[in-house]
Amino acid sequence: MLKLKKLKTLIASAVLGAAVASPALAEESNAHIHHGPSSNVAWDIQHIRLVANGDAKRGQELNTKMFCATCHGEKGISAGRNWPHLAGQQANYIYKMLKDYQDKKRVDTDSSSIMVAVAQKLTDQDIADLAQYYASFPLPNNPKVKNFASPEMVKHIQTLLERGDGKRMIPPCLSCHGIKAEGGTTDMPALAGQTAAYFRKTMQDYKSGKRHNDIYARMRYIAEALTDEEIEAMAQYFANMNGNQ
Ligand code: HEC
Ligand code: HEC
Known part of the structure; x- marks a missing residue:
């Protein structure tokens, strides 16, 4: 079990971009890639209840105390483009991710090793409380990023979002992620x-199979079918979307 002080040092070095000097952690991570099921989380009534009853007030305290705010912000709006925003994110999804990091099911890359380390310090109740805290905010409404895609490409992306692509067996993204990409069931x-940078990175991690905590490999199949150009255009498209409207 990591001491809080060691965790603080680990986070400080991660924030500063220094290499995290923890060979033991890296070794442990690699050893778990592609072994066993993609996740241990099963949505039975106990888990649904646990998350639904999470205490956002306590989550707010943990967000500060456990240094989450250093990277993900006081209100779930991250300070860096590589750190995902959590504001307005689905509570169940946040819960699943933190359990997946804790269970070493999402160990893909260098950037996950910090999350694997912090998740070890959390109880299931902590995780439910943090999940409700981030979920209590509206979705991010970023300053718009420049969309480098051609108008044809943007149109093509909208079609993929709304109708999918039968030829490539890609179902419409929004059929699962919600009509306004605000999250689904x-x-x-x-x-x-x-953030565009995080979106691009995590889609590429699904595509390469480095990220493999998606149940039934649903996102891995979809990401594999997409071109890099499509992923890039989608990253910009989603970053500019305001899911609150
Ligand atoms: C040093 C910066 C840093 C700190 C501190 C940190 N995170 Fe993260 N967090 C990240 C990065 C980077 C990722 C993406 C990692 C990856 O690609 O797997 C991430 C991913 C996540 C995700 C998954 C988001 C998604 O969209 O899939 C959740 C949830 C999360 N963090 C919650 C927390 C909580 C709760 C804490 C505190 C207990 C915390 N983080 C502390 C940097 C940090
Ligand atoms: C069949 C339902 C389904 C469809 C269709 C779908 N997704 Fe997903 N997606 C999911 C699920 C479930 C997850 C969570 C997976 C996990 O646990 O890692 C997810 C996760 C993601 C993530 C990771 C989010 C994060 O914060 O890390 C991205 C990005 C994503 N999907 C993009 C897309 C895009 C783009 C499309 C359309 C081309 C799409 N998805 C289509 C079900 C779907």
Whole structure:
């Protein structure tokens, strides 16, 4: 079990961009890639209840005390473009992610190792409380980023979002992620307002299979079918979306 002080040092070095000197952690992470099921989280009534009854007030305290705010902000709006925004994210999805990091199911890359370390310090109740805290905010409404895609490409992306692509067996993104990409049922995450850099990275991690905590490999199949150009255009498209409207 990591001491809080060691965790603080780990976070400080991660924020400063220094290499995290923790070979043991890296080794442990690699050893778990592609072994066993993609996640241990099963949405039975106990888990649904636990998350639904999470205490946002306590979550706010944990957000500060556990240094989450250093990267994800006081209100779930992250300070850096590589750190995902959590504001307005689906509580169940946040719960699943933190459990997946804790269970070493999401160990893909260097950037996950910090999350694997912090998640070890959290109880299930802590996780439910943090999940309700972030979920209590509206979705991010970012300053608009420049969309480098051509108007044809943007139109093509809108079609993929709303209708999918039968030829490539890609179902419409919004059928699962919500009509405004505000998040769907159970643990389908919101995508609206997510940082472009994080979106691009995590889609590439699904595509390469480095991220493999998605149940039934749903997102891995979808990401694999998309071109890099499509992923890039989508990253900008979602970053500019305001899921609150
Ligand atoms: C040093 C910066 C840093 C700190 C501190 C940190 N995170 Fe993270 N967090 C990240 C990064 C980077 C990722 C994306 C990692 C990846 O690609 O797997 C992430 C991912 C997440 C995710 C998944 C988001 C998604 O959209 O899938 C959640 C939830 C999360 N963090 C919650 C927390 C909580 C709760 C804490 C405090 C207990 C915390 N984080 C502390 C940097 C940080
Ligand atoms: C069949 C339902 C379904 C469809 C269709 C779908 N997704 Fe997903 N998506 C999910 C689920 C479930 C997750 C959470 C997976 C996990 O637990 O890692 C997810 C996760 C994601 C994430 C990670 C979010 C984060 O915060 O890390 C991104 C990005 C994403 N989807 C983008 C897309 C895009 C773009 C499309 C359309 C091309 C799409 N999805 C279509 C179900 C779907």
